[in-house]
Amino acid sequence: MGNQLLYGRFVLAFYISCHYVAVVQSEDFTLPIKAVNLGNWLVTEGSMKPSLFHGIVNKDLLDGTQVQFMSTKLQKYLCAENGGGSILVLNRTRARGWETFRLWRVNESAFNLRVSNKQFVKQGKGKKLVADSNSPTHMETFQIVRNHGDPNRVRIRAPNGLFLQAISETLVMADHEGSAWDENDPSVFNMTVLADRSLNGEYQITNGYGPDRAPQIMQDHWDTYITEDDFRFMSENGLNAVRVPVGWWIVHDPTPPKPFVGGSLQILDNVFTWAQNYGMKVIVDLHAVQGSQNGRSHSASRDGYQEWGDSYIPDTVATIDFLAERYANRSNLVAIELMNEPVGVNLQSLKNYYQAAYEAIRKHTSSAYVIMSNPLDRDSKVLLSFAGAFNRVVIDVHYYSLFSDTFNNMNVQQNIDYIRKQRASDLSSLISSKGGPLIFVGEWSGAWKIESASKLDYQVFEKAQIEVYSHATFGWAYWSYKCDSNYWSLKWMIENNYVKL
Numbered sequence: 339m340g341n342q343l344l345y346g347r348f349v350l351a352f353y354i355s356c357h358y359v360a361v362v363q364s365e366d367f368t369l370p371i372k373a374v375n376l377g378n379w380l381v382t383e384g385s386m387k388p389s390l391f392h393g394i395v396n397k398d399l400l401d402g403t404q405v406q407f408m409s410t411k412l413q414k415y416l417c418a419e420n421g422g423g424s425i426l427v428l429n430r431t432r433a434r435g436w437e438t439f440r441l442w443r444v445n446e447s448a449f450n451l452r453v454s455n456k457q458f459v460k461q462g463k464g465k466k467l468v469a470d471s472n473s474p475t476h477m478e479t480f481q482i483v484r485n486h487g488d489p490n491r492v493r494i495r496a497p498n499g500l501f502l503q504a505i506s507e508t509l510v511m512a513d514h515e516g517s518a519w520d521e522n523d524p525s526v527f528n529m530t531v532l533a534d535r536s537l538n539g540e541y542q543i544t545n546g547y548g549p550d551r552a553p554q555i556m557q558d559h560w561d562t563y564i565t566e567d568d569f570r571f572m573s574e575n576g577l578n579a580v581r582v583p584v585g586w587w588i589v590h591d592p593t594p595p596k597p598f599v600g601g602s603l604q605i606l607d608n609v610f611t612w613a614q615n616y617g618m619k620v621i622v623d624l625h626a627v628q629g630s631q632n633g634r635s636h637s638a639s640r641d642g643y644q645e646w647g648d649s650y651i652p653d654t655v656a657t658i659d660f661l662a663e664r665y666a667n668r669s670n671l672v673a674i675e676l677m678n679e680p681v682g683v684n685l686q687s688l689k690n691y692y693q694a695a696y697e698a699i700r701k702h703t704s705s706a707y708v709i710m711s712n713p714l715d716r717d718s719k720v721l722l723s724f725a726g727a728f729n730r731v732v733i734d735v736h737y738y739s740l741f742s743d744t745f746n747n748m749n750v751q752q753n754i755d756y757i758r759k760q761r762a763s764d765l766s767s768l769i770s771s772k773g774g775p776l777i778f779v780g781e782w783s784g785a786w787k788i789e790s791a792s793k794l795d796y797q798v799f800e801k802a803q804i805e806v807y808s809h810a811t812f813g814w815a816y817w818s819y820k821c822d823s824n825y826w827s828l829k830w831m832i833e834n835n836y837v838k839l
């Protein structure tokens with residue numbers, strides 16, 4: 339007994355001298371955390387609750403929707419010759435990139451048409467149609483008039499009030515005055531909506547409802563989707579933290595740039611209070627940055643292009659600075675995550691941003707962890723040595739058994755083996771580096787590609803994941819708390835006894 343005590347003291351002294359940081363960490367908070375993501379709340383993800391979009395007029399024509407127009411008379415597709423920078427023609431029998439237009443929604447029936455080189459279609463000189471505009475204004479705004487009986491039969495009204503028509507295969511003009519809908523009319527087009535490429539994020543929902551309706555729709559969603567009682571449920575079921583996705587516009591509350599609407603900052607304030615009431619910690623996760631870091635709906639992209647880069651760094655750092663300043667004195671702020679899931683972002687730009695954003699946070703707090711998301715399209719070790727230079731830094735990796743052909747033909751046991759072998763090995767290769775960053779499995783879920791799994795299969799799969807991810811030195815966070823798809827909803831999984839934490 340006495341010897342053990344002496345040994346214990348020795349070990350403690352050893353740790354205090356050599357691993358001071360580690361002791362401090364375990365004093366103020368017990369890592370690793372067990373968290374859940376509060377997804378589809380302050381950053382909309384339409385696929386998690388499609389009904390949020392149901393009240394939008396022309397809800398299949400939201401920002402970023404990709405459409406193609408075939409002249410019913412010529413049976414040829416409208417094409418931005420060379421992908422843009424030139425005239426529109428009507429001489430293609432197949433529709434690919436040059437024949438595909440991304441919508442920028444002006445209102446429920448008026449749109450700008452972005453072509454593949456990112457320029458916009460405009461009504462040019464002599465009523466000819468050209469795709470060489472860099473910024474859309476009046477001359478780039480077209481009304482898509484849908485036929486009542488067949489919404490994909492359309493006519494396109496140009497800014498001059500006249501309709502586009504096929505003069506020939508190589509000449510499209512805005513000079514048609516008639517109103518016929520028959521197939522031989524040169525102004526009638528068959529519109530194909532590429533629904534599987536549509537976006538359904540915050541940009542689409544707010545701009546879809548428009549400035550008159552969006553503020554109330556969003557406020558109602560924020561007020562009801564997750565409430566203080568959910569924090570009671572989470573804490574009673576073994577969770578001790580939440581990861582809250584937020585969008586860049588939150589710092590401009592209550593009057594963010596359009597189409598975004600104000601009110602989400604008060605909700606984030608509430609999160610800290612509610613979490614505090616139930617002894618839970620908060621991770622603020624900058625999920626959507628201006629310019630979009632991955633082109634996906636959940637980055638609040640307007641049209642699917644990833645455009646975040648060097649020119650966005652100052653504003654994005656200012657966003658982090660604002661969040662750090664506002665929440666640094668909340669005792670339950672555990673971490674700020676600088677950017678969710680970059681994909682296609684220049685690595686040096688990302689590092690420059692991470693460095694500057696880290697310094698912005700450290701002006702306000704030395705204790706909050708700074709989480710750096712690993713780029714989804716790169717090796718999970720790509721940031722390890724870079725992150726090792728900072729204090730209290732965490733690398734976030736996301737482990738889904740989806741989104742890769744790897745999982746296509748795996749059966750239940752192979753899926754479980756993959757967690758216990760490949761995932762465990764990846765994780766241990768990340769955490770083995772001495773003095774390096776902590777590791778966070780910031781997103782994982784119970785969903786997989788198996789179509790007819792039993793409840794027991796799910797239970798074993800979730801248990802394996804929790805066991806393996808519990809080795810992550812910072813902890814893990816399930817995606818998500820609530821979702822229409824049951825296996826993506828930790829609440830549903832807990833209530834129905836699919837998972838026990």
Ligand SMILES: *[C@@H]1O[C@H](CO)[C@@H](O)[C@H](O)[C@H]1NC(C)=O
Pocket residue numbers: 419427429430507508
């Ligand atoms: C379509 O018209 C453009 C402009 O005249 C021409 O350059 C192009 O080769 C034509 N393409 C086809 C497939 O006819």
Ligand SMILES: *[C@@H]1O[C@H](CO)[C@@H](O)[C@H](O)[C@H]1NC(C)=O
Pocket residue numbers: 444445446447448479
């Ligand atoms: C939509 O915008 C167009 C072009 O600005 C305008 O002419 C039209 O009246 C608007 N429609 C609605 C329903 O607001």
Ligand SMILES: *[C@@H]1O[C@H](CO)[C@@H](O)[C@H](O)[C@H]1NC(C)=O
Pocket residue numbers: 408410490528529530531
């Ligand atoms: C119109 O396009 C749809 C696909 O969006 C296609 O199924 C249909 O056959 C087309 N109709 C005509 C008349 O070309």
Ligand SMILES: *[C@@H]1O[C@H](CO)[C@@H](O)[C@H](O)[C@H]1NC(C)=O
Pocket residue numbers: 667668669
């Ligand atoms: C944090 O600081 C703000 C502004 O100084 C203050 O209003 C607020 O009461 C503080 N909150 C806590 C929990 O100390």
